[in-house]
Amino acid sequence: MKEAVEAEISRLVSQIKEDQNPDGSWSHCFETSVAIDAYMIILLKSLRWDDNDLIRKLVRRIEDKQSNHGSWKAYPDEQGGNLSLTIEAYYALLASGVRKKTDENMKKAEVFITGKGGLKEATTLTKVILAVTGQLPWPKFIPIPIEFLLLPPTAPISFYDFSGYARVHITPMLVVADRKFVLKMPESADLSHLNLQRDGGEDWFFQKRSHESRSCVEYIEHTVKKLIGLPKELHEKGLKRAEKFMLKRIEKDGTLYSYFIPTFLMIYALIALGYSKEDRVVKNGIKGLKSLACESHDQTMLQLTTAGVWNTALLSHALQSAGVSYNDPTVSKSLEYLVERQHEKYGDWKIRNPNVLPGGWGFSNINTINPDVDDTTAALRAIRRSAAKQADYKGSWYKGVNWVLSMQNDDGGWPAFEKNTDNEILTWLPIEGSEHVSIDPSSADLTGRTLEFLGRDIGLTVEHHQVKDAVAWLKENQEKDGSWYGRWGITYIYGTWAAVTGMKAVGVRSDDPSIGKGANWLLKIQNKDGGWGESCGSDVEKRYVSLRESTPVQTAWALDALIAVFDQPTDAINRGVACLLDLLQKRNWTYSYPNGGGLPGSFYFYYHSYNFIWPLVTLSHYMKKYQ
Numbered sequence: 001m002k003e004a005v006e007a008e009i010s011r012l013v014s015q016i017k018e019d020q021n022p023d024g025s026w027s028h029c030f031e032t033s034v035a036i037d038a039y040m041i042i043l044l045k046s047l048r049w050d051d052n053d054l055i056r057k058l059v060r061r062i063e064d065k066q067s068n069h070g071s072w073k074a075y076p077d078e079q080g081g082n083l084s085l086t087i088e089a090y091y092a093l094l095a096s097g098v099r100k101k102t103d104e105n106m107k108k109a110e111v112f113i114t115g116k117g118g119l120k121e122a123t124t125l126t127k128v129i130l131a132v133t134g135q136l137p138w139p140k141f142i143p144i145p146i147e148f149l150l151l152p153p154t155a156p157i158s159f160y161d162f163s164g165y166a167r168v169h170i171t172p173m174l175v176v177a178d179r180k181f182v183l184k185m186p187e188s189a190d191l192s193h194l195n196l197q198r199d200g201g202e203d204w205f206f207q208k209r210s211h212e213s214r215s216c217v218e219y220i221e222h223t224v225k226k227l228i229g230l231p232k233e234l235h236e237k238g239l240k241r242a243e244k245f246m247l248k249r250i251e252k253d254g255t256l257y258s259y260f261i262p263t264f265l266m267i268y269a270l271i272a273l274g275y276s277k278e279d280r281v282v283k284n285g286i287k288g289l290k291s292l293a294c295e296s297h298d299q300t301m302l303q304l305t306t307a308g309v310w311n312t313a314l315l316s317h318a319l320q321s322a323g324v325s326y327n328d329p330t331v332s333k334s335l336e337y338l339v340e341r342q343h344e345k346y347g348d349w350k351i352r353n354p355n356v357l358p359g360g361w362g363f364s365n366i367n368t369i370n371p372d373v374d375d376t377t378a379a380l381r382a383i384r385r386s387a388a389k390q391a392d393y394k395g396s397w398y399k400g401v402n403w404v405l406s407m408q409n410d411d412g413g414w415p416a417f418e419k420n421t422d423n424e425i426l427t428w429l430p431i432e433g434s435e436h437v438s439i440d441p442s443s444a445d446l447t448g449r450t451l452e453f454l455g456r457d458i459g460l461t462v463e464h465h466q467v468k469d470a471v472a473w474l475k476e477n478q479e480k481d482g483s484w485y486g487r488w489g490i491t492y493i494y495g496t497w498a499a500v501t502g503m504k505a506v507g508v509r510s511d512d513p514s515i516g517k518g519a520n521w522l523l524k525i526q527n528k529d530g531g532w533g534e535s536c537g538s539d540v541e542k543r544y545v546s547l548r549e550s551t552p553v554q555t556a557w558a559l560d561a562l563i564a565v566f567d568q569p570t571d572a573i574n575r576g577v578a579c580l581l582d583l584l585q586k587r588n589w590t591y592s593y594p595n596g597g598g599l600p601g602s603f604y605f606y607y608h609s610y611n612f613i614w615p616l617v618t619l620s621h622y623m624k625k626y627q
Contacts, residue, residue, distance in 0.1 A: 034088075070105065125602075161439075165259075172262065305363060338382060342379070343358045346358055374446055416487070448498030454467060482518050488597055523572055533593075559576045
């Protein structure tokens with residue numbers, strides 16, 4: 001076993017070094033479903049901006065992902081298929097001009113869509129895209145009035161109670177909905193045969209119409225009515241505020257917040273506000289979206305964003321975990337890249353955390369104003385050894401550590417992007433997924449991974465007051481079966497790994513009941529082949545759903561947690577290591593199974609870098625502890 005592990009560590013290290021870019025970064029693809037590809041085709045065609053070469057490439061990928069039954073899926077084992085994704089893919093293929101309604105695969109997709117109720121059953125985002133391109137009527141009722149943007153952060157409820165990633169999506173959506181904006185598509189892309197309900201209205205456009213959602217909408221309306229001024233003037237001010245909000249958050253590559261979907265929506269919003277299709281901001285936005293293209297296995301895909309900082313921080317850390325010196329040229333170049341991308345600007349995080357200097361890192365290489373806790377601890381892990389030895393990095397280290405510590409929520413946990421953004425009333429909005437994206441509360445994965453950094457890299461223990469509060473939060477939020485829900489990965493294995501390794505790093509004993517329950521849960525769900533595998537469906541069901549197969553990334557996560565708990569290698573650990581080695585060699589369909597979570601039931605991510613990072617980290621921990 002020892003020789004096999006050493007050989008795999010050596011192989012992974014060599015491959016990572018070989019894949020590095022000249023600037024010190026790694027640019028492995030950040031892959032999602034074909035939704036982003038479809039949005040790009042729809043945007044280009046609605047603007048009459050033909051880029052036939054790119055469109056043909058995207059069409060090829062979209063067609064390649066269609067199931068035999070005609071649908072498209074958000075993740076490989078999704079039962080039946082995904083209605084919204086199938087509508088978007090079908091629409092894009094039709095809009096491209098490459099495919100016609102009479103084509104066999106298109107007819108299969110049509111049968112699936114109509115069998116599921118047609119366009120009216122799609123998610124709100126899909127309906128907005130359909131409405132803005134003339135395929136659905138805009139509803140009379142919009143749950144958030146544009147004047148809502150005028151409320152100050154100090155109001156009982158305000159726009160800044162939303163999470164940052166919700167705000168950049170909602171703002172352009174509110175503009176196009178307020179303007180009832182339509183940019184007609186070519187006649188060949190008409191979807192009227194899929195619209196099984198023609199009357200429009202609020203009852204079907206916004207499906208989530210519960211008592212709680214009505215209460216949320218009424219509360220927002222009541223708060224907005226307290227604004228002083230003439231209704232028409234307030235309305236125009238609201239639109240101006242939305243315009244200013246978007247323009248202020250455009251990155252230098254032209255994208256809004258460095259993400260595809262907000263930029264896609266922003267382009268329509270700006271045109272709705274009177275911008276020309278030839279305006280510099282619009283053209284730069286499209287150029288920025290095109291720059292998110294990534295090539296993999298002879299296919300072109302559009303990424304939600306680039307993952308340059310995240311990939312680079314984690315791969316550099318993985319190399320150093322495997323014993324590669326921080327003086328090694330590969331590592332030292334990666335550290336230079338990371339330090340150059342530490343944020344110097346204040347972002348929206350300052351609203352709830354005003355007395356702290358910038359010092360975080362963002363996810364993508366183009367992100368300068370939207371740092372997050374996970375990327376910051378990842379970057380700090382990578383530069384720690386250099387910061388201890390080189391004066392040039394000490395300033396970056398202290399600013400980053402200070403920023404992370406300042407971001408702890410009042411409840412003891414850590415959020416992803418913004419502190420204390422946890423107003424639950426916003427999760428009641430009549431929009432699918434609002435409970436997941438409207439707010440940015442503490443999560444087990446962010447809290448656990450932050451603790452793991454504070455323990456391993458700084459040496460803090462449960463005696464430290466912030467650490468003590470975080471451990472208490474994790475214990476309080478453990479599931480009854482011993483697992484933890486992970487917000488940004490798949491899902492309970494991810495959360496449990498983060499929580500267990502985090503608590504162990506700060507000195508929580510292995511015989512602590514919460515650690516024992518977490519370890520026992522991982523042992524209970526171990527597959528017969530020795531590995532672990534969880535379906536993306538877990539975050540929809542809100543319970544662990546087995547994939548019935550093992551994936552290399554999830555096997556590495558579970559193993560790493562068990563290695564942190566047990567002083568000697570158990571049979572379960574050794575079987576897990578053997579399975580991990582086998583999975584990395586076989587590279588079957590589970591090798592590219594999604595390992596990141598965005599929006600339950602809709603968006604999942606396959607990080608191409610993860611099959612290098614987490615197996616290398618886990619195997620290195622295995623060798624260091626037991627050999």
